Amino acid sequence: MICALAAFAATATATATASLCEYDILRYPRDDRPARRALVEEGRLWRGGVVPYVFTQDVSNGLRGKVTKVMGELEAMAQVSFVDSLRESKRPAGGRLVVSTRHVENPSGCWATVGMPPNGGVAKMNLGWCRDERHITHELLHVLGMWHEQSRQDSDKFLRLKRDDGVNDCIIRGTDSRGFSYDFRSIMHYPLSTIDAELTAEGIERLRLQNARPDQVGRWGEASEGDIRQLAAMYGRGEGRITHERENTTVAAGIIVAAIVLAVIGLYWGMRAL
Numbered sequence: 279m280i281c282a283l284a285a286f287a288a289t290a291t292a293t294a295t296a297s298l299c300e301y302d303i304l305r306y307p308r309d310d311r312p313a314r315r316a317l318v319e320e321g322r323l324w325r326g327g328v329v330p331y332v333f334t335q336d337v338s339n340g341l342r343g344k345v346t347k348v349m350g351e352l353e354a355m356a357q358v359s360f361v362d363s364l365r366e367s368k369r370p371a372g373g374r375l376v377v378s379t380r381h382v383e384n385p386s387g388c389w390a391t392v393g394m395p396p397n398g399g400v401a402k403m404n405l406g407w408c409r410d411e412r413h414i415t416h417e418l419l420h421v422l423g424m425w426h427e428q429s430r431q432d433s434d435k436f437l438r439l440k441r442d443d444g445v446n447d448c449i450i451r452g453t454d455s456r457g458f459s460y461d462f463r464s465i466m467h468y469p470l471s472t473i474d475a476e477l478t479a480e481g482i483e484r485l486r487l488q489n490a491r492p493d494q495v496g497r498w499g500e501a502s503e504g505d506i507r508q509l510a511a512m513y514g515r516g517e518g519r520i521t522h523e524r525e526n527t528t529v530a531a532g533i534i535v536a537a538i539v540l541a542v543i544g545l546y547w548g549m550r551a552l
């Protein structure tokens with residue numbers, strides 16, 4: 279499913295308010311830390327990967343179905359589980375996620391808080407103008423603790439912001455990439471036009487290596503392999519859609535084949551020597 283994040287760009291600009299950072303992140307109250315880490319800082323990972331959640335009444339059955347479908351996809355990618363907290367007898371100790379289409383902070387917006395809330399509070403996801411799975415995935419990855427790809431510490435190597443407009447008022451620069459390559463295919467990357475960014479030479483090369491065009495950035499329909507790897511690094515690998523080992527498997531297969539060839543050659547020369 280390809281979602282027009284161009285629409286995101288236009289609408290996000292219209293819906294951005296002072297309460298949102300980078301268009302769609304609601305900071306927790308008194309959350310004044312400089313946010314110099316993150317994918318997520320460890321304290322913001324949901325305990326045991328369990329995210330208790332509840333829908334507010336305004337969320338239609340159709341939208342609930344889409345959200346729970348995406349939740350299921352994320353559960354297959356990493357050791358996370360979304361648990362309907364209305365069915366839980368105990369109030370969760372680590373806080374819970376409230377999914378709404380009318381959160382008061384910005385009812386028409388498409389946004390989320392990042393990571394587990396501090397002190398057993400409430401994490402929020404608002405699906406105002408966005409109702410498609412691409413945006414739901416993006417916002418749920420925020421909820422799980424992922425920030426925007428273009429906010430990585432090393433993003434300056436790959437792109438240059440041409441102007442410092444509203445989106446950068448509270449930009450969260452310097453997130454920890456944990457050694458992952460810069461990912462222009464990330465579902466957590468904004469379109470270059472939205473952030474008015476220009477690729478550097480290294481960015482152009484990185485994009486080429488990822489077999490992608492500049493106009494595709496920020497418009498991918500689903501989580502990238504890099505997103506899945508990052509999520510798995512945070513919570514542990516999931517059982518489904520595992521692509522992590524593809525490269526390692528290829529290398530391992532190559533080593534085995536080479537070893538067999540060498541063994542055969544060795545055997546041949548060994549036999550000849552007899």
Ligand SMILES: [Zn+2]
Binds near residue numbers: 302420
């Ligand atoms: Zn976002």
